[in-house]
Amino acid sequence: MSAPQVVVHRDKELMAKAAAARLITKIVDAQAARGSASVVLTGGRNGNGLLAALAEAPARDAVDWSRLDLWWGDERFAPDGDPERNHTQAREVLLDSVPLNPARVHPMPASDGPYGHDADAAAEAYAAALAAAAGPEDHGPVPSFDVLLLGVGPDTHVASLFPELPAVYEQEQTVVGVHGAPKPPPTRVSLTLPAIRAAREVWLLAAGEDKANAAAIALSGAGEVQAPAAGARGRSRTLWLLDEAAASQLPRGLYPPASA
Numbered sequence: 001m002s003a004p005q006v007v008v009h010r011d012k013e014l015m016a017k018a019a020a021a022r023l024i025t026k027i028v029d030a031q032a033a034r035g036s037a038s039v040v041l042t043g044g045r046n047g048n049g050l051l052a053a054l055a056e057a058p059a060r061d062a063v064d065w066s067r068l069d070l071w072w073g074d075e076r077f078a079p080d081g082d083p084e085r086n087h088t089q090a091r092e093v094l095l096d097s098v099p100l101n102p103a104r105v106h107p108m109p110a111s112d113g114p115y116g117h118d119a120d121a122a123a124e125a126y127a128a129a130l131a132a133a134a135g136p137e138d139h140g141p142v143p144s145f146d147v148l149l150l151g152v153g154p155d156t157h158v159a160s161l162f163p164e165l166p167a168v169y170e171q172e173q174t175v176v177g178v179h180g181a182p183k184p185p186p187t188r189v190s191l192t193l194p195a196i197r198a199a200r201e202v203w204l205l206a207a208g209e210d211k212a213n214a215a216a217i218a219l220s221g222a223g224e225v226q227a228p229a230a231g232a233r234g235r236s237r238t239l240w241l242l243d244e245a246a247a248s249q250l251p252r253g254l255y256p257p258a259s260a
Ligand SMILES: O=C1O[C@H](COP(=O)(O)O)[C@@H](O)[C@H](O)[C@H]1O
Pocket: 042, 043, 044, 045, 046, 047, 074, 075, 076, 086, 150, 151, 152, 153, 154, 157, 158, 159, 160, 183
């Protein structure tokens, strides 16, 4: 597992644009090397900000959208098309305006889908879809995602893994139903930390003063049960993309970087 690297941008707009540019390059490189790319999307303000910046980026046409697999790191368990769903929000800001192959877009099940209100059954079905997409070269029952995006909540949650809730302890399952989340809606579906750690690269996004404490805690050696963001690591790279406000409480040496 990789150690976290920190990149700080002036403000959240620049952070979103720079992250979008970085993601375009990563997708194009993966498509050139392996024929296709896979990205796990996140919800929240910073995740949607990145997608909106990607929609605006002229270089977005460098991506072969038909050879991109999209997955989600978590979902608010609501009916299909509900404005609270991360899938709905991603469609609005980007997905409906690019020529994706619908067979390669894998939203988490909705609460009016085949599993009804059973978030645990929905999680099981998503885990089965991930396992079916994993190949012998992958590290367990999830594909080796090229990039897995995570917004960091002010309480250090990532995906729908909240501090001290049962989902953050999960070591066997790759996807779980989440009940009683402190942030509405209370019922969610989430990848677990072992599934997140199967990704080649994990990028954590945090902008704004309300994320400063969370970034400082997670990057100062906290445990993953108390600070789930601390447990989100990629196999090759773990990248924290911050704006100056979110970086304002980082330990010295992490930011500003120690000078020689
Ligand atoms: O509820 C959620 O929150 C996190 C963080 O969102 P933010 O608005 O504080 O940036 C998000 O990453 C997650 O996907 C979402 O379901």
